[in-house]
Amino acid sequence: MIEIDRITRLYNGVPAVDAVTMTVETGTVTVIVGTSGSGKTTLLRMINRLEEPSSGEVRINGESTLTIKPHILRRRIGYAIQGHGLFPHHTVARNIGAVPELLNWSADKISARVDELLRLFSMEPATFRNRYPGELSGGQQQRVGVARALASRPDLLLMDEPFGALDPVIRTRAQDDLRRIQKQLGSTIILVTHDMEEAIRLADRVAVMDSGQLVQHGTPAEIITRPATEFVADMVGRVERPLRLLSLVPVSELVEEGVAEGEALPVDASLRDALSVCLWTGRAAVPVEQDGVLVGRVTFEAIRARARAHP
Amino acid sequence: MNAKGSAGALSAPGILFAVLGLAAMLAPFMTLAANRIVAGDAIVAWRLAEPGVTLPGLLSLAAGLALGLLAAWPRIRMAGAALGLAGLFWLLMAGTPHLLAGAGEYARVSPAAGFWCLLAVFILLMSDALGNLAPGPLARAALLIAALAALTLVLWSGALSDLSIMQEYAGRKPAFIDAFVRHLGLAFGSLAIAGVIGFPLGILCHRRAQLRGAILPVLSFLQTIPSLAMFGLMIPILGWVGQTVPGAQSIGIAGIGFAPAFLALVFYSLLPVVGNTVAGLAAAPPVAIEAARGMGMTQRQRLLRVELPLGLPVILTGVRIVLVQNIGLAVIAGLIGGGGFGTFVFQGLNQTATDLILLGALPTVMLALVAAIAMDILVDLVRTTPEATA
Amino acid sequence: MRIGTFLRPALTLLLLALVLRPVWFTPFFAPFAPAGGPVIYERASLLSLSISHLGLVAAASAAATLVAVTLAILVTRPAGAAFLPLSRTITNMGQTFPPVAVLALAVPALGFGAGPTLVALFLYGLLPIFENAIVALSTLPPATMEAARGIGLNRWQQLLRVELPLALPVTLTGIRLSVVIALGTATLGSTVAARTLGEVIIAGLLTNNTAFVLQGGLIVGLFAVLIYDALVQLEARLVRRTGG
Incomplete structure (x- = not known):
C-alpha cells in the first residue's frame, strides 16, 4: 500500500503540488490525469524523491520514504518515462539489467531475468538481447523501457507519460500489453498522463489533478458519471461521457x-x-x-x- | 546532358588533380645550388637525368593522375595515388646523384615547387579516394602505419641522404633528436598537465552552472591572447617565481627556456580540454540522465556509467585539438630558448637557410598530421554505439 | 554583461593610451627593464606598427573571407557537390598545419617582409571561414529552403535573400576565429621582417628586456581581446535578428 500524506511542493513560495493525500492499494493501477502544469509529474517525482517534498510524506507499506536514502529508495521503485530514456551506449540486455546490476545481482540471475522480461514483452531474447536502442523501433524501445523499470521486481512502478512518444496504433497495443502484464505480475502502478482516454482504459483508480490539487480520486466510472468539478467534467468531455462509460x-x-x-x-x-x-x-x-x-x-x-x- | 553524362564517369576532383598535376609537372622539380645559402638553378623533371631514368618516373606520375580520374573505382584511384607518390620519390632519388655529379663539394640539391605541388596533389587524391572508400578505424590505422613505415624505409635506406635537407639533418643529428624529444615533451607534457587540471575542472563545471559561467569565459579569453605575447608574458612571471620561490630554479623554473613555453602551452590547452569535457558530459540525452537518476544511480555512477562513456568521443576530440595545436605552438618555444623544432625554424630564418627552416617545419607538420589522423582514429574507435534513431 | 559594459571602454582607453602615449607608462614598465636599458620601445612608433599590424590582418582576412565564401558557395551548389568531400578533407588537413610553419614555409617561396606574412595569414585564414561557411550553407533549415523555392525565388534570389543572410552568423564565427588567429600569427611575422607589433616583443626577447615584452604583449593582447569581443557582439546581434 502506498500512502501519500498531505504532500506539498513549493516553487518560490507557489505550490506546484498542494497538500495532496491519496492511497494506492497494492496490485492496482492508479492513473494521475491533468493538464500540463497541473502538478501531476511533480507529484509522481516526489514519490521516488526525484523532487523533495516541501512538506508531507509518502509511506510505502507503512515505511516513510524520507527515512531511506534517495538512491536506495529509487532502486526499489521502477521508473519509466516518455521517450524511454534508454542508455544509447548499452545493449538491450544491459539496459534491462541496469537496476539488478546496481543491486549487485549475480550475472546469471540478471541474464535469466532479462530473458524472462523480453519474453513477457513478446521480444525474442536471442534476437534482441544484444541490440542497441538505436536499432529498435519506437514501440520496441518503449517496451524495453518498461521492462527495465520492472527488472528488479519493484514494490511500485512509476510511469510518466510512458506512451507519449508513440503513434496511436502502437500506443493502444502498448496499453493493452501493460494491462496484461500488470494483471499477470500483480504490480502496483502509478501512471501520469494528460490523456483521459488512456486513464479510463488503464486505471483501477483515476486521480484528477488541477492547479496542484487533487480534485477527484475514484474509479473511472465515478469520474465519468459524477465529476466532482467543472474541470473534471471538461477533462472527461461532456459529449463523450456515455461513450467513455460504455468503453468500461x-x-x-x-x-x-x-x-x-x-x-x-x-x-x-x-x-x-x-x-x-x-x-x-x-x-x-x-x-x-x-x-x-x-x-x-x-x-x-x-x-x-x-x-x-x-x- | 551529354557533357554531364561523360563527366559522371570521370571524377570531378580527379579532373582538377590531373590539370594541377600536369601543370606542376612543367614546373621546376628540383633546384641545384652551389652552397646552402645561395638561390639555386631550377631544373624541370625531364632534365633531371638521362631519359631512360626519368621516363619511368614521369610515366608513373601521368599514369597516377590518369587512374585518379576513374570515379567509379576508388581502389584504383588509391593505387593511382600510390603509383604517383612512388614516381615522385623515384625522380627525387634518381635526380639527386645525377645533379650532384661534378657540381662541386658544397653543392646542394633540393626538391622544388613542382615536387611539392605534385606531392600535395597525390596526397589529396589519396585522401579523396579514401573518403569514398570510407574505411573503418582499424583499416585507417593500418594504412597510417604502412605509410609511416614506407617513409621510414625511404629515409633509412639513405637514398635521399644527399638531399640538402638531409645534409642539414646529418650535420645536426644529436640536436635534431634533442629537438624532437623536447618538442614531444612540450606538446604531450603540457597536454598531460592540462588533462590533470582540465578533466576534473570540466566535471565540476558540468555540475555547477555558476562555475561554468565563471571559468569558460576566462579560458576563452586566455585563448585569444596571441601566442608570441603569451610566451613572452610567461617569461617575467616565471622569472619572478624562479627568483623568489626557494628551490624553484633548481627544478628548472626560470624566465627563459622550457618552463615558460610549457606553461604557455598548458594555458592554451585548458579551454579545449575543459570546454569539450563540459560539452561531452552534456551530450548524454537528458531523458537517459533522468532515467539513470530515477533508477537509483548515484551521481558517481551516472558519471562513470552514462555521462563519461557517452561523452568520450567529444572529450577525445578536445584532446585532438589540444595535441595538434600544441605541436604547432611548441615551435614558438624555439624563440625563447625552449627547444623543439622551432629552434631550427628560427635559426633558419636568421641565416636565411631554407633547408634549416624546412628541417624544423617539415617534421612539425608531419607530427601534427600524424597526431590528427591518429586521434581521429581513436575518436572513431570509442564511438562504437550506433546512432540513435529516435 | 554588466562587467562588460564597464570593462570595454576602460580597456579601449588603456589600449589607446598604450599606443599613443607610451611614455605615460614609464613608471609602470621601469621595474621590468634591465638596469640602464630603455623602458619604452622607441625604435619605431607604436602607432605605425599597430596600423601596419592591423592592416596586414585586415587585408589578409578580407581576401580570405572573399575567397573562402565564394568557394563555399560553389561547393554547396549542385554542380560543385563533387568537390564537397574533398574540400572538407582539405580544411581538416590544412588546419593541422601550424601557423608558424605556414609562415616559415612561405619565406623560401616569397622571401622576407610583408609578402610571406600576408600569404601565410591569407592561407591560414581561409580554412576556418571556409569550414564555417560550408557548415552554415549545408545545414540551412530545410523547411525554410522549401518555402523559398515554394514562393518562387530563383536560385540566385534564394542565395542572396535566404541562404547568405541565414548563413551569416556562423560564417561570421569563422571570420572571428580567422581574425584572432591572424592577429596572433601576424605577431610572428616580425620574425620574417614584417612590420608588426611582434617587433616590440621580439626586441624584448633578444635584449632580455621584459619591459618591451610586456609592452608589446599587452598591446597585441588588448587588440585581440577587443576585436574578438566586438565580433562576438556583432554575431550576437545578428543571431538575435535572424532568430537563430
Whole structure:
C-alpha cells in the first residue's frame, strides 16, 4: 500500500503540488490525469524523491520514504518515462539489467531475468538481447523501457507519460500489453498522463489533478458519471461521457441468448465496440463469441438502456 | 546532358588533380645550388637525368593522375595515388646523384615547387579516394602505419641522404633528436598537465552552472591572447617565481627556456580540454540522465556509467585539438630558448637557410598530421554505439 | 554583461593610451627593464606598427573571407557537390598545419617582409571561414529552403535573400576565429621582417628586456581581446535578428 500524506511542493513560495493525500492499494493501477502544469509529474517525482517534498510524506507499506536514502529508495521503485530514456551506449540486455546490476545481482540471475522480461514483452531474447536502442523501433524501445523499470521486481512502478512518444496504433497495443502484464505480475502502478482516454482504459483508480490539487480520486466510472468539478467534467468531455462509460463495460455483461448476423465480437470487447459495430452495419444486434464459439448476442436496445442507467 | 553524362564517369576532383598535376609537372622539380645559402638553378623533371631514368618516373606520375580520374573505382584511384607518390620519390632519388655529379663539394640539391605541388596533389587524391572508400578505424590505422613505415624505409635506406635537407639533418643529428624529444615533451607534457587540471575542472563545471559561467569565459579569453605575447608574458612571471620561490630554479623554473613555453602551452590547452569535457558530459540525452537518476544511480555512477562513456568521443576530440595545436605552438618555444623544432625554424630564418627552416617545419607538420589522423582514429574507435534513431 | 559594459571602454582607453602615449607608462614598465636599458620601445612608433599590424590582418582576412565564401558557395551548389568531400578533407588537413610553419614555409617561396606574412595569414585564414561557411550553407533549415523555392525565388534570389543572410552568423564565427588567429600569427611575422607589433616583443626577447615584452604583449593582447569581443557582439546581434 502506498500512502501519500498531505504532500506539498513549493516553487518560490507557489505550490506546484498542494497538500495532496491519496492511497494506492497494492496490485492496482492508479492513473494521475491533468493538464500540463497541473502538478501531476511533480507529484509522481516526489514519490521516488526525484523532487523533495516541501512538506508531507509518502509511506510505502507503512515505511516513510524520507527515512531511506534517495538512491536506495529509487532502486526499489521502477521508473519509466516518455521517450524511454534508454542508455544509447548499452545493449538491450544491459539496459534491462541496469537496476539488478546496481543491486549487485549475480550475472546469471540478471541474464535469466532479462530473458524472462523480453519474453513477457513478446521480444525474442536471442534476437534482441544484444541490440542497441538505436536499432529498435519506437514501440520496441518503449517496451524495453518498461521492462527495465520492472527488472528488479519493484514494490511500485512509476510511469510518466510512458506512451507519449508513440503513434496511436502502437500506443493502444502498448496499453493493452501493460494491462496484461500488470494483471499477470500483480504490480502496483502509478501512471501520469494528460490523456483521459488512456486513464479510463488503464486505471483501477483515476486521480484528477488541477492547479496542484487533487480534485477527484475514484474509479473511472465515478469520474465519468459524477465529476466532482467543472474541470473534471471538461477533462472527461461532456459529449463523450456515455461513450467513455460504455468503453468500461465488457459485452459479456449484456450478452443474451439469440443469434445475430455479421462478424462476432469477443466477450472482452467493450460495449462501445459493440455500439460502433451496430451503428456502422445498421444492424440491431451483434453476435458474441468466446474462444471461437458463439455464446449469444448483444442488442442495440440493451446497450442504449445500459448507457442511460449510470451506476 | 551529354557533357554531364561523360563527366559522371570521370571524377570531378580527379579532373582538377590531373590539370594541377600536369601543370606542376612543367614546373621546376628540383633546384641545384652551389652552397646552402645561395638561390639555386631550377631544373624541370625531364632534365633531371638521362631519359631512360626519368621516363619511368614521369610515366608513373601521368599514369597516377590518369587512374585518379576513374570515379567509379576508388581502389584504383588509391593505387593511382600510390603509383604517383612512388614516381615522385623515384625522380627525387634518381635526380639527386645525377645533379650532384661534378657540381662541386658544397653543392646542394633540393626538391622544388613542382615536387611539392605534385606531392600535395597525390596526397589529396589519396585522401579523396579514401573518403569514398570510407574505411573503418582499424583499416585507417593500418594504412597510417604502412605509410609511416614506407617513409621510414625511404629515409633509412639513405637514398635521399644527399638531399640538402638531409645534409642539414646529418650535420645536426644529436640536436635534431634533442629537438624532437623536447618538442614531444612540450606538446604531450603540457597536454598531460592540462588533462590533470582540465578533466576534473570540466566535471565540476558540468555540475555547477555558476562555475561554468565563471571559468569558460576566462579560458576563452586566455585563448585569444596571441601566442608570441603569451610566451613572452610567461617569461617575467616565471622569472619572478624562479627568483623568489626557494628551490624553484633548481627544478628548472626560470624566465627563459622550457618552463615558460610549457606553461604557455598548458594555458592554451585548458579551454579545449575543459570546454569539450563540459560539452561531452552534456551530450548524454537528458531523458537517459533522468532515467539513470530515477533508477537509483548515484551521481558517481551516472558519471562513470552514462555521462563519461557517452561523452568520450567529444572529450577525445578536445584532446585532438589540444595535441595538434600544441605541436604547432611548441615551435614558438624555439624563440625563447625552449627547444623543439622551432629552434631550427628560427635559426633558419636568421641565416636565411631554407633547408634549416624546412628541417624544423617539415617534421612539425608531419607530427601534427600524424597526431590528427591518429586521434581521429581513436575518436572513431570509442564511438562504437550506433546512432540513435529516435 | 554588466562587467562588460564597464570593462570595454576602460580597456579601449588603456589600449589607446598604450599606443599613443607610451611614455605615460614609464613608471609602470621601469621595474621590468634591465638596469640602464630603455623602458619604452622607441625604435619605431607604436602607432605605425599597430596600423601596419592591423592592416596586414585586415587585408589578409578580407581576401580570405572573399575567397573562402565564394568557394563555399560553389561547393554547396549542385554542380560543385563533387568537390564537397574533398574540400572538407582539405580544411581538416590544412588546419593541422601550424601557423608558424605556414609562415616559415612561405619565406623560401616569397622571401622576407610583408609578402610571406600576408600569404601565410591569407592561407591560414581561409580554412576556418571556409569550414564555417560550408557548415552554415549545408545545414540551412530545410523547411525554410522549401518555402523559398515554394514562393518562387530563383536560385540566385534564394542565395542572396535566404541562404547568405541565414548563413551569416556562423560564417561570421569563422571570420572571428580567422581574425584572432591572424592577429596572433601576424605577431610572428616580425620574425620574417614584417612590420608588426611582434617587433616590440621580439626586441624584448633578444635584449632580455621584459619591459618591451610586456609592452608589446599587452598591446597585441588588448587588440585581440577587443576585436574578438566586438565580433562576438556583432554575431550576437545578428543571431538575435535572424532568430537563430
